[in-house]
Amino acid sequence: MRFAPAAASVAASLGLFSATLPALAKDIAFPGALGYGAKALAWKGGDIVEVTNLADSGSGSLRACAKNGGVPRVCVFRVSGTIMLDSPIFVGSNIYIAGQTAPGKGIQLRNRNSIQTPLIVKNSREVVIRFLKIRPGPSISPSANVDAITLEDAKKIYLGNLSMQFATDETFNIHVSGGKVANITLADSILALSLDHSTHPKGRHSKGALICSHEKENNICGRITIARNLFAHHRDRNPDIKGTDVGPIEVLNNVFYNPISQFGEFYDLLGDVTIIYGGNVALSGPSTKNKTPEAVQVFEWKRKRRVSIMAFNNKTGAAAGCNPRTFAVLNPTAKARRIPTTSGPFSAPLYKAKHTVHNVLTKVGDRMPGDVHLDALDKRVINDALRCLGRVINTPDEVGGWPTLPSVPPVVDTDRDGLPDDYETATPGLSPDQPNNPWARPSGSTLSHVETWLALLAGDL
Incomplete structure (x- = not known):
């Protein structure tokens, strides 16, 4: 069902908003939105469209709402449970997918016959996606293209409070293909338990996040905020970053737990890139090799390109309960490319690293006040990081598989105006x-x- 106010009233409302709203409400997607993606606004004033079933496609499905042809809209959920996908959902422009509206334990996306990423934002702009569980799992045939979420040539995107597990390539990917990616936020999310020896054709491939992967020429990629997330149980790419000089890439107040071989790897392969790395905590765990790598490794492979890194107030060590370890924040090349620390402004508020673990682990993932939507898998990952538990896995069965999300009665909207x-x-x-x-x-x-x-x-x- 679609709820669209009369065009005249929408225009009047939008004019009033533009003239009178203070900057805090008028200029960001929602109260508290942070980072370079916070100004994803163009969905406001649009249709309110109900997701009424868990079908892969058809009327009332998430796919039908997400494929909006650029028409502004908000997708609200009147159903809870798992959506099994036979192909990826491509998200259009000017849209807010509001997972917090789902009753019960929320919405989980899982691949059935698809051999691609469940949720793809390609050539779209002004998108907000919040409070979903995206857990694709092994593909039915070998595939190098199963992330949880992929952004490609996308602009003004806000991703928040997502739970992403069981990917067979990197869990989160920002890709540029002869175009531009800019003004992106990934915040308050869990990226965990990517599958190592699974269905990726390269073999062992448990990866966290790949920022600004690229193909073709004339690529632009930057103005990206990665803030307040938990990365747990990945072989490496925690995260891997490339970029160009369109603007910095910020890595702020994240927790990186239990890689096998590497934490963050920053490269000059796409162009000159500036990376702001502040308030993060890197923790070894049960899967981490004895020779723990630095939290940040910079690799410069192009003669005329450079990585510049501002690094401040970061902590390294072992998770509580693990054997103590000492390792550096920066490798020698990162130290050589360090630039002076400033007081900002940064695109997101910062807290001190001593507060990062508590602040992140009490808010991260698909959960709302009262821990609504918080399920057994997310609880397990959070507890792992607090108590030095868990390991990199090869199959979902090793952690109990996909949680069953019960179907519960939807909220009641008697007058069908979109408001319960x-x-x-x-x-x-x-x-x-x-x-x-x-x-x-x-x-x-x-x-x-x-x-x-x-x-x-x-x-x-």
């Missing part, structure tokens, strides 16, 4: 029995009704 009855009952001026304009703003508020509802569910307010 409980929100309308609790909000002065709204009625669950009479359709209201979900994009109208209550007096004195900087947010529309639908933005307020989404923010309350997510814990943004």
Whole structure:
């Protein structure tokens, strides 16, 4: 079902927003949005489209909502459980996929016959995706293309509070193919348990994140924020970074736990790149080789290109309960390419590294206030990082497989205006029995009704 206010009222609302909203509400996707992707705004004022079933395709499916032809919209879920995919879902422009609206334990994406990444954002812009579990698993035939999420030639993208496991290539990939990737945020997410000896044709291939992989010529890739995420149980790519001089790539307040061979690897293969690496914690674990690598290894392989790194307030060591280890933050090349630390401005707020583990592990992944949506697999990964448990795996069965997400009754929306009855009952001026304009703003508020509802569910307010 689609809910679209009359065009005249939408235009009037948008004009009012532009004229009167303070910068905090007007200029970012939602309260608390951070990083270079925070200005993904073009979905505002659009249709509210219900995802009413767990089918791979067809009316009421996530695929039908995500393939929007660029028409602004918000995808809201009236269903919970696992969506089995036979092909990737390509996400269009000007869209907010609001996983926090799913009842019960939320929405899990898993490959069935697909041999590609479940969720791909290609040649799209102004996209927000939050509160989903994306766990593809081994492909039915060998494939080098099974991440959890891939961005390609995409701009103004915000990814937040995602749980990503069971990829057979890197878990998260930003790719540029003769185009431009810029203004991207990945925040508050879990990237864990990528499969090592699985269905990737290269063999052992448990990888975390690959930032600015590339093909073709004239590529531009930068202005990317990787903040407040947990990387756990990957062989390497924690993360691997390339980039160009369009703007820095920020790696801020992340926890990197239990790689086999390497933490972060930064390269000059795409162009001159500046990387800001601050407030991170790198922890060895049960799978980490005895000769623990530095948290950051810089490799310069092109004569006329350079990696510049600003590194500050980072910590290394072993997870609590592991045998103590000492290793450096920077390898010799990284030390030689270090640039002076400034006070910013950075695109995301920073806290000290001594607070990173607690702050990240208490908020990361597909969870909302009261730990709604938090499932057994995410609990396991978080506990691993706290207690020196777990290891890099080859199959999902080694950690109990995919959690079963029960189907629960959807929220009730009697008047079918996109806003659930409980929100309308609790909000002065709204009625669950009479359709209201979900994009109208209550007096004195900087947010529309639908933005307020989404923010309350997510814990943004």
